[in-house]
């Protein structure tokens with residue numbers, strides 16, 4: 001990558017960072033991306049997506065998709081550098097970096113379009129943070145003829161220049177639960193005449209913590225976190241209703257099912273014990289991000305040409321990239337974005353990705369896109 005191109009990409013990232021837009025409202029971001037791609041002469045594919053951009057380079061079979069997410073978070077940025085957010089939202093997950101690297105890759109791949117062995121479909125995906133974008137993209141049908149898809153997430157614990165990768169599960173399946181408990185309101189001095197919502201909820205929260213520790217193998221990574229409880233409004237009234245919510249993270253289909261079943265059983269039994277009514281609702285959330293066992297080793301080897309590639313353990317974070325992998329083979333990598341000892345984590349209000357990390361991210365797309373086109377062309381001619 002030339003110095004001038006690097007400077008250009010860094011400036012683009014700063015521009016996007018300064019003007020973040022939250023999930024499903026990435027309107028200006030979408031316009032910016034479309035404008036930039038059009039200026040490069042890259043074909044935009046019209047879909048009914050309200051935000052996000054699908055574009056295409058090359059022609060014919062096979063088709064390989066490259067995906068970057070574009071949405072920001074409703075977090076007030078605490079960084080003070082000159083390109084910090086100026087609108088109250090924040091690219092605290094580094095999706096500004098992801099989309100910039102795909103733009104950079106698009107520019108380099110467009111320049112060698114006549115040498116490409118097929119079509120590259122660029123997916124600038126909206127609404128990753130709310131687990132909706134990948135499903136919306138799939139619904140447009142733009143992945144129907146795609147042989148494989150690649151994507152990545154920047155990782156604060158890896159240094160610029162490093163790529164973390166593993167076959168099979170790399171990120172967790174996510175559950176989002178909300179449990180609403182209905183007791184019987186009454187005077188705090190006569191709990192015997194009511195049904196105690198507070199005690200029911202706190203007992204549920206306690207009992208739920210026994211699922212992972214007592215019913216799941218210690219060799220099976222599993223998380224259950226209750227993160228938000230709400231009940232009551234004053235000191236001398238037993239509230240009639242309350243709720244709690246949180247998340248479960250698992251790495252296999254069987255364990256995901258086991259956790260949901262156990263969760264439901266414990267919540268219902270605890271409600272019964274206290275005579276309360278209960279309702280559980282589950283959010284629409286991603287499955288496990290599962291890296292294709294045939295393609296991942298190829299990308300692992302190929303990436304050594306431009307990066308230090310490390311075999312990493314799975315992350316208990318989730319990714320809606322998993323939705324693509326349920327339909328087509330996919331590879332999702334972690335790309336070093338910081339690497340400092342106290343690097344703020346993703347979603348932190350002082351989160352920061354280093355510009356120096358851009359070249360490896362661009363190369364990840366450029367080199368592996370061509371690798372996969374060649375791989376599938378060869379396979380088709382065999």
Ligand SMILES: [Zn+2]
Pocket residue numbers: 093129346347
């Ligand atoms: Zn995020």
Ligand SMILES: [Zn+2]
Pocket residue numbers: 093094095128153
């Ligand atoms: Zn993210």
